[in-house]
Amino acid sequence: MSNKQVDIGFLEEKCSWLLHPRFFPSKVGGKPAWLDLKNLPEPGGLTCKTCKEPLIFLCQVYAPFEESNDCFHRTIFIFICRKGSCCKINSAENFIILRCQLPRKNEYYSFEPYEENENEVFPMEKWAKMCNVCGLKAPSHCSKCKKVNYCSREHQILDWKKEHKTICPDLQEKSEPRLNCFTVTESGKSILFEEWEVDVDKEDEEEITVVDTNQELEKLKKMIEDEKVGTMSNIPDSEIEQYARSSSADKVYNRFSKRIARHPDQVLRYDRGGTPLWITENTVNNISIPKCQYCNGDRQFEFQIMPQLLNFINVGIELNSIDWGVLAIYTCKASCNDGPAYKEEFIIKQDLTNETM
Ligand SMILES: [Zn+2]
Ligand SMILES: [Zn+2]
Ligand SMILES: [Zn+2]
Ligand SMILES: [Zn+2]
Numbered sequence: 001m002s003n004k005q006v007d008i009g010f011l012e013e014k015c016s017w018l019l020h021p022r023f024f025p026s027k028v029g030g031k032p033a034w035l036d037l038k039n040l041p042e043p044g045g046l047t048c049k050t051c052k053e054p055l056i057f058l059c060q061v062y063a064p065f066e067e068s069n070d071c072f073h074r075t076i077f078i079f080i081c082r083k084g085s086c087c088k089i090n091s092a093e094n095f096i097i098l099r100c101q102l103p104r105k106n107e108y109y110s111f112e113p114y115e116e117n118e119n120e121v122f123p124m125e126k127w128a129k130m131c132n133v134c135g136l137k138a139p140s141h142c143s144k145c146k147k148v149n150y151c152s153r154e155h156q157i158l159d160w161k162k163e164h165k166t167i168c169p170d171l172q173e174k175s176e177p178r179l180n181c182f183t184v185t186e187s188g189k190s191i192l193f194e195e196w197e198v199d200v201d202k203e204d205e206e207e208i209t210v211v212d213t214n215q216e217l218e219k220l221k222k223m224i225e226d227e228k229v230g231t232m233s234n235i236p237d238s239e240i241e242q243y244a245r246s247s248s249a250d251k252v253y254n255r256f257s258k259r260i261a262r263h264p265d266q267v268l269r270y271d272r273g274g275t276p277l278w279i280t281e282n283t284v285n286n287i288s289i290p291k292c293q294y295c296n297g298d299r300q301f302e303f304q305i306m307p308q309l310l311n312f313i314n315v316g317i318e319l320n321s322i323d324w325g326v327l328a329i330y331t332c333k334a335s336c337n338d339g340p341a342y343k344e345e346f347i348i349k350q351d352l353t354n355e356t357m
Helices: 153-173 184-190 215-230 237-261 305-312
Strands: 009-010 056-061 073-080 095-103 196-202 268-270 299-305 328-334 345-348
Touching: 056 299, 073 299, 073 328, 153 184, 196 268, 305 345
Parallel strands: none
Antiparallel strands: 009 196, 009 268, 056 073, 073 095, 095 345, 268 299, 299 328, 328 345
8 A cells, every 4th residue: 555645735715816827826716727828729629518518617737747848837627517417426527627738938938937916917818819708718709899708609698698788888989908818707707616726735644544455355355254154144145245345435435534534625636646545446446547549658647636625616505516526637647748739638537426325
């Protein structure tokens, strides 16, 4: 068993302007702080496979590969369908993961880090048009003022109803372009997740107790054997197997809860090349991780998003809202440069289902 140290992430309140792309943030909610500002993913590729509506930005993790020049800046983005009805148990169909990377010397950002100056001019509009509502690439605009852009008809209608109907006449009068497309608008607030910075730190080492899973499994096996000899002898094997499976799933769950109890508010565990801390044992054993579709190389586990994040982003507590146990993100081991600027990566969503609770 590994007790290698992992990095864990917590949410911190932060002024939105400090989460601007030029500061290379790890963040949750608001609009995506794109890394490559010109070659944004097409909005058609960021729609829900089930309901076909635009996906909403959930979070991004800034994770450079120090050993590679191409990955001096490197960010993984997670998008999700806002609708609870598109969220199925142990299926990640309502998600899309994108990886983007840039060398230190690039056409968007200065070689040296930016100072934290709120009034610094950094016109992102110069590179690409972004949706006034959600921040995705925006191929269309308001035909009246021509000053605000939209990824989709859905978001144009939403913005018109919430806000734009009243400000469009004013914008038509003005000659200068409208700047600061990174700011969350009123209509954005109605569908985007609450914005937070993700602050990443080392997990406390001293309290790590290595759980001897083998010993636990042996105990479990013995228990089942004993019971099989006794009162359970009439029960078909398949049922005993079921029992064994759910009991060992409880062990995984216990281990999960013990490990996170040290930092109950963690929303991210970063352990590149490591293994995810699963919430339950079933479901993930037979999922194979597909090879990178760009370089055909292997993928490895990089980080996981914890269910605690759901407590911070206003998803609602009604039965039919979006939910997950663990979101495990797998990325190209070589972090290759092939393919588009935003490369799709792989995600496993594991839920704590009723049968294991
Ligand atoms: Zn959907
Ligand atoms: Zn949009
Ligand atoms: Zn307008
Ligand atoms: Zn690759």
